[in-house]
Amino acid sequence: xxxxxxxxxxxxxxxxxxxxxxAAIEANAKGLRTALVCKSLLGKAHTVMAEGGVAAALGNVxxxxxxxxxxxxxxxxxxxxxxxxxxxxxxxxxxxxVRELEEWGALFDRTKDGLILQRDFGGHRYxxxxxxxxxxxxxxxxTLQQKAVADGVEVFMEVKVLRLLRDADGVVSGAVGYWRPSxxxxxxTAKSVxxxxxxxxxxWMYTTNSWESTGDGVAMALWAGADxxxxxxxxxxxxxxxxxxxxRGLLVTEAVRGDGGVLRNxxxxxxxxxxxxxxxxxxxxxxxxxxxxxxxxxxxxRRPPELLxxxxxxxxxxxxxxxxxxxxxxxxxxxxxxxxSAEDIRRRLPSMYHQFKELAGVDITAEAxxxxxxxxxxxxGVRVDADSTATTAPGLFAAGELxxxxxxxxRLGGNSLSxxxxxxxxxxIGAAEFAEGRTGRVxxxxxxxxxxxxxxxxxxxxxxxESPYDVHHDLQTTMQDLVGIIRTGSELEEAMGKIxxxxxxxxxxxxxxxxxxxxGWNLATDLPSMxxxxxxxxxxxxxxxxxxxxxxxxxxxxxxxxxGSVNFVQGIPTSTTDTSGAGGTPSVRSITITPVPIPVxxxxxxxxxxxxxxx
Amino acid sequence: MxxxxxxxxxxxxxxxxxxxxxxxxxDAGGGSFVEYELEAKxxxxxxxxxxxxxxxxxxxxxxxxxxxxxxxxxxxxxxxGKPALMCMTRMETLPAGEPITVAPLKAFPIIRDLVTDVSxxxxxxxxxxSFNPRPKTTDELKAGGYRMAQIDVERSQEFRxxxxxxxxxDVCHVIRDxxxxxxxxxxxxxxARSAELEMHPLDVTDRRAILREEQGLGMCNITKCCTxxxxxxxxxxxxxxxxxxERVVDASYDPVAWLGRKILRRTKASVAxxxxxxxxxxxxxxxxxxxxxxxxxxxxx
Ligand SMILES: Cc1cc2nc3c(=O)[nH]c(=O)nc-3n(C[C@H](O)[C@H](O)[C@H](O)COP(=O)(O)OP(=O)(O)OC[C@H]3O[C@@H](n4cnc5c(N)ncnc54)[C@H](O)[C@@H]3O)c2cc1C
Ligand code: SF4
Ligand code: SF4
Ligand code: FES
Numbered sequence: 014x015x016x017x018x019x020x021x022x023x024x025x026x027x028x029x030x031x032x033x034x035x036a037a038i039e040a041n042a043k044g045l046r047t048a049l050v051c052k053s054l055l056g057k058a059h060t061v062m063a064e065g066g067v068a069a070a071l072g073n074v075x076x077x078x079x080x081x082x083x084x085x086x087x088x089x090x091x092x093x094x095x096x097x098x099x100x101x102x103x104x105x106x107x108x109x110x111v112r113e114l115e116e117w118g119a120l121f122d123r124t125k126d127g128l129i130l131q132r133d134f135g136g137h138r139y140x141x142x143x144x145x146x147x148x149x150x151x152x153x154x155x156t157l158q159q160k161a162v163a164d165g166v167e168v169f170m171e172v173k174v175l176r177l178l179r180d181a182d183g184v185v186s187g188a189v190g191y192w193r194p195s196x197x198x199x200x201x202t203a204k205s206v207x208x209x210x211x212x213x214x215x216x217w218m219y220t221t222n223s224w225e226s227t228g229d230g231v232a233m234a235l236w237a238g239a240d241x242x243x244x245x246x247x248x249x250x251x252x253x254x255x256x257x258x259x260x261r262g263l264l265v266t267e268a269v270r271g272d273g274g275v276l277r278n279x280x281x282x283x284x285x286x287x288x289x290x291x292x293x294x295x296x297x298x299x300x301x302x303x304x305x306x307x308x309x310x311x312x313x314x315r316r317p318p319e320l321l322x323x324x325x326x327x328x329x330x331x332x333x334x335x336x337x338x339x340x341x342x343x344x345x346x347x348x349x350x351x352x353x354s355a356e357d358i359r360r361r362l363p364s365m366y367h368q369f370k371e372l373a374g375v376d377i378t379a380e381a382x383x384x385x386x387x388x389x390x391x392x393x394g395v396r397v398d399a400d401s402t403a404t405t406a407p408g409l410f411a412a413g414e415l416x417x418x419x420x421x422x423x424r425l426g427g428n429s430l431s432x433x434x435x436x437x438x439x440x441x442i443g444a445a446e447f448a449e450g451r452t453g454r455v456x457x458x459x460x461x462x463x464x465x466x467x468x469x470x471x472x473x474x475x476x477x478x479e480s481p482y483d484v485h486h487d488l489q490t491t492m493q494d495l496v497g498i499i500r501t502g503s504e505l506e507e508a509m510g511k512i513x514x515x516x517x518x519x520x521x522x523x524x525x526x527x528x529x530x531x532x533g534w535n536l537a538t539d540l541p542s543m544x545x546x547x548x549x550x551x552x553x554x555x556x557x558x559x560x561x562x563x564x565x566x567x568x569x570x571x572x573x574x575x576x577g578s579v580n581f582v583q584g585i586p587t588s589t590t591d592t593s594g595a596g597g598t599p600s601v602r603s604i605t606i607t608p609v610p611i612p613v614x615x616x617x618x619x620x621x622x623x624x625x626x627x628x
Numbered sequence: 629m630x631x632x633x634x635x636x637x638x639x640x641x642x643x644x645x646x647x648x649x650x651x652x653x654x655d656a657g658g659g660s661f662v663e664y665e666l667e668a669k670x671x672x673x674x675x676x677x678x679x680x681x682x683x684x685x686x687x688x689x690x691x692x693x694x695x696x697x698x699x700x701x702x703x704x705x706x707x708x709g710k711p712a713l714m715c716m717t718r719m720e721t722l723p724a725g726e727p728i729t730v731a732p733l734k735a736f737p738i739i740r741d742l743v744t745d746v747s748x749x750x751x752x753x754x755x756x757x758s759f760n761p762r763p764k765t766t767d768e769l770k771a772g773g774y775r776m777a778q779i780d781v782e783r784s785q786e787f788r789x790x791x792x793x794x795x796x797x798d799v800c801h802v803i804r805d806x807x808x809x810x811x812x813x814x815x816x817x818x819x820a821r822s823a824e825l826e827m828h829p830l831d832v833t834d835r836r837a838i839l840r841e842e843q844g845l846g847m848c849n850i851t852k853c854c855t856x857x858x859x860x861x862x863x864x865x866x867x868x869x870x871x872x873x874e875r876v877v878d879a880s881y882d883p884v885a886w887l888g889r890k891i892l893r894r895t896k897a898s899v900a901x902x903x904x905x906x907x908x909x910x911x912x913x914x915x916x917x918x919x920x921x922x923x924x925x926x927x928x929x
Contacts, residue, residue, distance in 0.1 A: 053702065054702065054746070056792055057700045057702050061695065062695045062699050062700065071773070112773045115773055116761060118828065118831075120776075120781045120784055120828070122781075123776055127774075128773055128775060129773055145785065151788075151789070151791065152788060160758075160759075162754055162758075194745070223695055223700070224693065224694065225694065257669075258670075258671065259669070260696075364699070371716055371718070372697070372718070486683070525687060529690070529740045530739055530741070531688045531690065532682055532690060533687030
């Protein structure tokens with residue numbers, strides 16, 4: 014029997030980004046013994062990288078803004094695949110959650126009246142993003158981190174969780190993982206568990222995501238009997254850096270376009286005017302002059318097409334490059350230099366200025382940036398109940414990027430940071446209520462702990478196995494080439510087969526060296542999750558035979574109303590005893606997919622979709 | 629759709645040539661520099677080369693990183709003897725043809741290779757009295773949120789740019805050369821945090837006695853090494869430490885002055901000032917250090 018330490022709590026929260034921190038603060042405030050577990054140091058989670066802002070209809074800049082317009086924008090951005098109830102709660106509660114951050118010490122930029130300033134972003138009718146220059150995520154994570162520490166939440170940092178644990182009745186009751194600094198194992202028991210592990214981007218070659226975004230939470234939820242939805246809808250952000258290769262994929266915030274930046278092809282044309290889709294034609298400027306006037310006068314002009322939702326912009330850039338009108342390194346040009354004064358650029362976009370200057374040797378106050386699409390965000394994720402964030406596995410709650418539903422097929426910029434605080438709080442409440450209602454001693458299956466530990470250590474026992482780095486590299490190539498921004502049936506079939514082959518390879522990797530802070534070993538333990546989520550994305554994409562939002566099929570280029578009326582729900586039957594996947598997990602072959610009708614929107618919300626003043 | 633266009637550029641990324649890297653390997657029990665020779669490509673940063681080392685030669689080489697964009701403060705190390713972020717140090721800024729040394733931060737205990745135990749910093753953070761806002765006024769309750777002028781938030785905003793890389797903590801001689809000071813000295817990062825709270829337009833707690841008696845503000849002799857090393861270009865010494873030292877003196881001699889300052893900085897006049905200087909709906913008032921913020925300093929300097 015391998016050794017491990019144990020801890021018992023009422024609630025454990027896995028993940029310390031915005032969502033996990035907010036959930037832990039809430040559960041802790043309800044008087045429950047709460048632990049927060051994360052695989053990096055506290056304060057380093059991916060949320061720290063968010064730049065542009067947090068969307069909330071505060072109405073500080075445009076008093077005509079309200080939750081109803083925000084709701085409508087979110088649903089339309091998601092091409093109506095969204096869970097309407099989540100979109101409603103999100104739009105209604107975001108303003109209070111943002112003001113609450115201020116009460117906890119956050120210092121947003123101000124309007125002339127001294128209130129929180131808001132900026133324009135794609136797909137949002139009004140200037141709606143509360144922000145701090147272009148480092149909003151840092152402000153949010155620091156505020157929440159400081160609040161959680163002040164409130165006495167117990168933090169386990171640099172602990173990588175491997176598996177969730179269930180009791181004999183199948184109720185989620187804990188988790189097992191290891192301390193990265195020591196390599197020693199640790200098991201937690203808890204009356205309820207919140208998952209907030211963030212994104213899945215590391216399965217692609219070019220991504221804005223950090224090494225942590227390996228989809229562990231989605232995979233662990235599936236292994237524990239929960240469902241995932243809309244996994245095919247991966248968001249490719251239109252503007253990632255393209256050169257040098259070292260930084261290919263790194264995000265260039267949408268705030269550049271929100272603050273006036275325009276996209277041009279190699280002929281110097283603002284090509285976005287050629288790609289305005291029917292659905293947005295009524296509210297999009299059809300001349301450069303009108304688009305330019307809009308920045309100062311939203312009431313009498315329509316927004317420039319550079320601020321269409323991200324899926325539209327990313328596809329358009331892709332088409333321009335394919336047509337041979339790209340920039341020297343395979344992107345297009347993003348020009349802010351000719352639009353704002355050098356001083357304004359440095360003041361409004363300090364970290365973009367810094368990033369290009371230091372990493373690419375480009376002065377964005379004088380030159381255009383080269384940008385292209387990069388894998389950015391998981392629109393789909395673990396399926397949750399809108400009000401409580403309960404997953405379909407009892408005792409398990411989920412919030413943040415790893416949860417699906419709110420964004421439908423495509424998220425609007427700024428709607429993630431608001432998602433984190435709205436549903437992070439709700440997850441804290443949901444998990445606390447579940448914990449309070451749970452009676453009897455919490456037990457877990459010790460055999461499951463032992464088998465998880467053995468499987469985790471297996472790469473050390475295997476001599477001469479493959480390097481986990483090679484398997485990861487090949488997975489990234491597969492996903493980038495075959496499950497990228499534009500997809501087609503035959504390539505998705507090919508990806509399905511390749512993922513199965515990679516799974517066999519991942520089950521046979523070796524790790525060398527000691528157990529202490531060993532990145533090769535850590536990567537070996539990430540592979541099972543990355544393969545599981547990759548399979549979900551490929552399988553979902555194969556089944557969604559239409560183009561909608563973040564999912565584009567070359568062989569089905571239009572939206573199909575029938576497909577648009579269902580969510581694709583994926584899961585692993587709880588009865589499975591399969592452990593033939595990597596790291597002793599169920600094989601990717603055991604993932605099932607079912608179309609499930611989208612919940613019907615009540616009439617009063619349907620009416621909002623037609624709001625005239627919203628155009 | 630196969631990503632041929634991108635692939636084309638991957639292949640064309642020219643190899644700058646081979647580099648020699650001397651990386652410290654070991655654990656709490658001891659260790660030494662190990663030499664690696666490997667390729668480096670155009671535009672790469674030190675962290676890229678470390679990653680290539682892990683993928684090809686040293687799969688168990690320990691280092692921290694997250695964002696690879698200078699935003700999370702995870703990848704701090706000492707590159708050619710200078711504390712710096714590995715993800716923001718471009719290879720071509722280092723002397724060509726010479727071996728590059730990469731060592732862990734010296735001020736903190738080693739865990740393994742480039743990873744150190746930075747828990748000291750998290751302990752200090754816990755001891756700083758937390759944010760404590762004044763109540764909202766009736767007007768604010770109606771408006772829904774606090775009113776603060778842009779110029780009043782900017783002083784604290786400078787310190788809130790901190791990415792907690794702890795390079796300033798590493799370079800400060802009070803900690804670097806004297807392990808025993810860690811119990812009585814908070815260090816530059818946390819002086820900046822205290823300054824942020826002290827200058828926060830809403831906060832009402834007086835932290836001056838703690839700064840003097842428990843956090844060792846007096847031990848700082850204003851060498852400015854912390855400011856020089858800060859990747860966020862926060863003027864830790866001039867804008868945080870020196871004003872705090874002045875306030876702590878006020879505490880000893882003039883208890884009214886502190887309160888005066890706290891109240892002064894959210895007068896109606898400053899809101900009016902902000903109004904006068906700000907464009908409609910645009911971000912008001914220029915940040916005093918906005919221009920400096922973006923100017924890259926010599927790497928590691
Ligand atoms: C560069 C960039 C800019 C962005 N800008 C914006 C923006 O301006 N506005 C906006 O709304 N959104 C933005 N986003 C999106 C948004 O930042 C993310 O979606 C969001 O921060 C995710 O937060 P989270 O709390 O769900 O997870 P994360 O912040 O990703 O945190 C995940 C946490 O889970 C932990 N974890 C993961 N796996 C494990 C495991 N196995 N064991 C233990 N712990 C684990 C990690 O350690 C981490 O603490 C941006 C994203 C990027 C990449
Ligand atoms: S100025 Fe003070 S805090 Fe900064 S490095 Fe010097 S002694 Fe340390
Ligand atoms: S003040 Fe600067 S050097 Fe110090 S921890 Fe913060 S960002 Fe790093
Ligand atoms: S990896 Fe985030 S600062 Fe270097």
